Amino acid sequence: MENKNHQILIIDLGSQYTQIIRRSLRYLGFHSIILPPGDSLKWVENNKPKGIILSGGSASVYDTDAPKITEELLSLGVPILGICYGMQWLAYINDRSSIQAVKEGKSYGPVEIAVNNKSSLFQNLRDKINAWSSHGDSVKHAPAGFEVTATSKDGSVIEAMECMPKKLYAVQFHPEVEQTEDENIILNNFARGVCGCLQDYSKKDVIAEIGKSTKEKLGNGTAIIGVSGGVDSTTLAAILAPVLGSQLKAFMIDTGGMRKDEIEKVKKIAEKTKINLTVIGHYKNKFIEKISTTIDAEGKRAKFREVYGEVFKEVAKSYGATHMLQGTLATDLIESGSAGKSALIKTHHNVDLKLGLKEIMPLSDYFKFEVREIARLFGLEELVAGRQPFPGPGLYLRVVGVPVTEELLEIVREADHEVTEILKKHQLYDKISQTVVALLGVNTVGVKGDGRAYGYSMVVRTVETVDFMTVKGFYLPPPVCEEITSALVKHPKIVRVFYDWTTKPPATTEFE
């Protein structure tokens, strides 16, 4: 029987983009596997893939320690696509004089290329596209039997070549990355058109793969997972609960800073997905006590993180945990890769807790849209729709300018709930990316009943965004503002309500 898991073999020659080739194939619906060059021949003979992709890599074909690809792969009749270093190797192996070693500087960045769309690789593609290049050496002439199928705009660089009779295809640029404006047509043409692969990779396969690889990494160990009620950690726990059984300990920390009924909602989700969830409630006062010692935004986050780390330690110890599961996504890792260069804006509470546990990040190869689709498969529509994002330190970040107290947390919790209900009633909630309702701890004068009032203000911030890197205000209609204002000023301590539609930058989404 045909094994659909073995449609495309990606041979990893050391490129930073190897995982992205697999992600792009998965996005297109194709099964693939990544292997180092040494294991590939035996694997191909045993598993009969429909195609092979040679990734890029930082080596030169002239390097003595360049990755060793077995030449026998070329004579098996399996179509091969070489990308970047993969192309240089294909050229070199067919003609030792074909490679121009780099003399100075690498070509890195966008290049405009002209393609021959009679090539099966470039069918349905425009004649000229912007592609992403990142290479040192280049192919100075195509080996005998190869035809040049794309060049740089001025014709000086060979950007693609192929030898149809031998089913060998090669591109110098990187079709797998988003910066190449081909809408994945090139990889699709290779996998479907050239190799005849089926587009049958489904979310169920993703779930099975996440379960299998996590179980392998965990071995006989015990893993803990903190479930916040957000889509990533909750979906991960739902995927792994049936696979890991008693090896998985899921817990939720009652930090005292959650939204109204949050814990009850997560408990219901846990029941539905058979996550065995323990709610840890006895640290709530410690969170409030510690955080109330400062009104500084970063100070509060540091205190939150401190207590958060303590809870994790206690949980890890009580369960004898060896591993910690994190719902970190591919994009989180990609973004944090550049974090070293960017200024610290806000510290996040669950990064680098130094618990001495091995970390497993089963979602680190996946994108948000994929996790949301999986959540839907588990019937967790309520995680995906009808719930805006909420920061880990929660309502602690929404009492601004005065020390947090249980009473003030309760005011913002209730206010957040009331605003949410009003927005839902007016069918606005799902149109807004995030709503922040905060208490501003500055006294202003008002008049309530027949007397003078001297109290705090609430501020309601509604924003629209795709990725929270930038946001713009979501302007509420005046009647909705009036309804919100009159609901919030009912509290005896609240005198005014402000609305904040400042863009990010310069403002951030949260006030702290």
Ligand code: XMP
């Ligand atoms: P900012 O305020 O940075 O927020 O524009 C962007 C998104 O991140 C959330 N946020 C946090 N989430 N811990 C979290 O888990 C935090 O410390 C934190 N600070 C901000 C914020 O709610 C928004 O969705």
